[in-house]
Amino acid sequence: DQQVKQNSPSLSVQEGRISILNCDYTNSMFDYFLWYKKYPAEGPTFLISISSIKDKNEDGRFTVFLNKSAKHLSLHIVPSQPGDSAVYFCAASLYAGGTSYGKLTFGQGTILTVHP
Amino acid sequence: GAGVSQTPSNKVTEKGKYVELRCDPISGHTALYWYRQSLGQGPEFLIYFQGTGAADDSGLPNDRFFAVRPEGSVSTLKIQRTERGDSAVYLCASSRGLPITSGGKTHNEQFFGPGTRLTVL
Numbered sequence: 001d002q003q004v005k006q007n008s009p010s011l012s013v014q015e016g017r018i019s020i021l022n023c024d025y026t027n028s029m030f031d032y033f034l035w036y037k038k039y040p041a042e043g044p045t046f047l048i049s050i051s052s053i054k055d056k057n058e059d060g061r062f063t064v065f066l067n068k069s070a071k072h073l074s075l076h077i078v079p080s081q082p083g084d085s086a087v088y089f090c091a092a093s094l095y096a097g098g099t100s101y102g103k104l105t106f107g108q109g110t111i112l113t114v115h116p
Numbered sequence: 117g118a119g120v121s122q123t124p125s126n127k128v129t130e131k132g133k134y135v136e137l138r139c140d141p142i143s144g145h146t147a148l149y150w151y152r153q154s155l156g157q158g159p160e161f162l163i164y165f166q167g168t169g170a171a172d173d174s175g176l177p178n179d180r181f182f183a184v185r186p187e188g189s190v191s192t193l194k195i196q197r198t199e200r201g202d203s204a205v206y207l208c209a210s211s212r213g214l215p216i217t218s219g220g221k222t223h224n225e226q227f228f229g230p231g232t233r234l235t236v237l
Contacts, residue, residue: 004158006158036228041230042230043120043207043209043228043229043230043231044159044207044228045228046225046226046227049225089158089159091158102147102149102211102226103149103161103164103172104149104151104159104161104226105161106151106158106159106160107158108156108157108158109157109158
């Protein structure tokens with residue numbers, strides 16, 4: 001069972017516009033969410049995270065929104081740049097009373113292409 | 117500083133052979149994770165080490181897979197009697213340790229290596 005889903009395999013955006021990447025999860029126990037970015041032949045690199053006690057976290061051009069009731073999170077990139085073209089993975093983690101260890105459950109990824 | 121390194125970057129082997137994949141984590145990182153990424157999928161958790169011990173190996177698909185971290189630093193993922201279905205990119209990640217939460221924000225950044233692409237013919 002896929003506990004974290006990214007239903008859009010790809011997204012194409014014009015430079016300067018907003019990119020919105022979506023992610024849904026099914027396990028209501030997840031309480032920490034992350035976005036990773038991956039270039040070809042490289043490992044994923046951490047982009048931004050959000051704890052379940054917040055509904056928004058912003059870092060420069062990147063903002064992550066969390067809707068716990070809908071079990072949905074999204075990543076907004078504004079303005080989008082050609083260098084943002086990569087595969088984006090959302091991931092979720094579970095902290096069980098502070099004893100968890102950060103095991104990540106990933107979605108399938110969304111390929112973002114930003115056109116000049 | 118140096119990031120997570122993995123060797124080899126590519127490994128081609130024949131069905132039934134034994135392979136070892138190596139991970140050098142960031143110096144001082146006590147937590148180490150192995151993930152496997154199949155084509156078109158996200159990384160899937162395999163095993164987690166805290167120090168020298170495997171705290172959670174629930175993601176290992178079967179007993180052909182084994183991993184060690186004898187000195188709490190370098191880790192080796194070992195696959196016996198490889199099968200074509202084992203073909204994937206094997207990713208290693210390390211982090212400082214257990215997550216901490218401060219000011220409502222949780223910190224647990226995992227740094228990933230570039231992966232080893234395993235092809236079983």
